[in-house]
Amino acid sequence: MSHDIQVVDCTVADAPRRFCDSLRDTGFAVLTRHPIPASLVQGIYAEWLDFFDSPARLAYPFDPRRQDGHFAPQVAETAKGHTRRDLKEYFHVYPWGRYPAEVSDAARRYHDLAQSLAAELLGWVEAGSPETVRAAYSMPLPDMIQGSRQTLLRVLRYPPLQGDEPPDALRAAAHEDINLLTVLPAASDTGLQVRGLDGRWRDVPCDFGSLVINTGDMLQEASGGHFPSTTHRVVNPQGAARQRSRLSLPLFLHPRPDVRLSARHTAGSYLDERLRELGVI
Numbered sequence: 001m002s003h004d005i006q007v008v009d010c011t012v013a014d015a016p017r018r019f020c021d022s023l024r025d026t027g028f029a030v031l032t033r034h035p036i037p038a039s040l041v042q043g044i045y046a047e048w049l050d051f052f053d054s055p056a057r058l059a060y061p062f063d064p065r066r067q068d069g070h071f072a073p074q075v076a077e078t079a080k081g082h083t084r085r086d087l088k089e090y091f092h093v094y095p096w097g098r099y100p101a102e103v104s105d106a107a108r109r110y111h112d113l114a115q116s117l118a119a120e121l122l123g124w125v126e127a128g129s130p131e132t133v134r135a136a137y138s139m140p141l142p143d144m145i146q147g148s149r150q151t152l153l154r155v156l157r158y159p160p161l162q163g164d165e166p167p168d169a170l171r172a173a174a175h176e177d178i179n180l181l182t183v184l185p186a187a188s189d190t191g192l193q194v195r196g197l198d199g200r201w202r203d204v205p206c207d208f209g210s211l212v213i214n215t216g217d218m219l220q221e222a223s224g225g226h227f228p229s230t231t232h233r234v235v236n237p238q239g240a241a242r243q244r245s246r247l248s249l250p251l252f253l254h255p256r257p258d259v260r261l262s263a264r265h266t267a268g269s270y271l272d273e274r275l276r277e278l279g280v281i
């Protein structure tokens with residue numbers, strides 16, 4: 001078993017196996033030569049940075065019931081088990097939700113592309129699950145997301161650091177994702193780290209243009225722990241990067257709420273429990 005995240009060329013014949021091995025051993029895999037154009041991601045970062053810097057963002061305050069819209073730094077989540085809010089703001093895009101008139105439809109197009117890719121990757125995970133693990137899935141994994149309205153694109157902006165942040169506050173404190181799989185294009189700057197199953201923190205190897213995939217708690221739950229949902233964080237930069245915003249674009253793949261993950265949880269009951277812990281509902 002390797003604690004190093006594998007970088008997998010999507011076009012090679014054994015890509016699905018290498019992808020699954022990396023997810024099983026580290027909770028993460030990095031994809032190259034994947035179908036999401038880097039220029040699309042670059043364009044989204046540029047236009048959304050302008051949006052976050054403009055007063056227009058204030059017209060879309062987040063709705064606690066629907067969970068769409070803009071989460072200002074003062075309402076951004078506090079990671080489970082932490083007391084400091086993360087140093088970030090973000091906008092939650094759902095296909096049915098509010099969407100800023102001030103930006104192009106690029107983030108919506110990215111949502112659709114990333115969701116189709118994620119469905120294919122769930123097929124890889126299904127095929128790469130050992131027989132006993134697969135037998136316990138309540139349905140094939142790609143079917144769990146069919147018709148789901150819960151899959152969420154988070155356009156994230158970590159503001160430049162002012163120097164007056166609480167000393168123990170991070171851009172994103174150590175946490176696990178709640179969902180099945182997360183699709184995360186390399187961010188506009190470094191900072192993403194994962195804690196290996198050996199307890200050591202490592203940088204996620206994500207050159208601009210590559211795509212990071214990680215396991216969330218729901219896949220961990222459904223697979224009885226075969227695919228671990230590993231802890232990750234975004235550390236504060238040093239030097240000149242402190243003056244720069246960092247943009248990133250995770251797509252959190254969610255099943256329909258009625259989907260049974262395990263004997264104790266449906267996707268709906270699991271999500272409610274976690275959002276309550278995060279203090280956002």
Ligand SMILES: O=C(O)CCC(=O)C(=O)O
Binds near residue numbers: 184250
């Ligand atoms: O910004 C990143 O690179 C990671 C963000 C993340 O882990 C999250 O929002 O759950």
Ligand SMILES: [Fe+2]
Binds near residue numbers: 175176177232
């Ligand atoms: Fe995360």
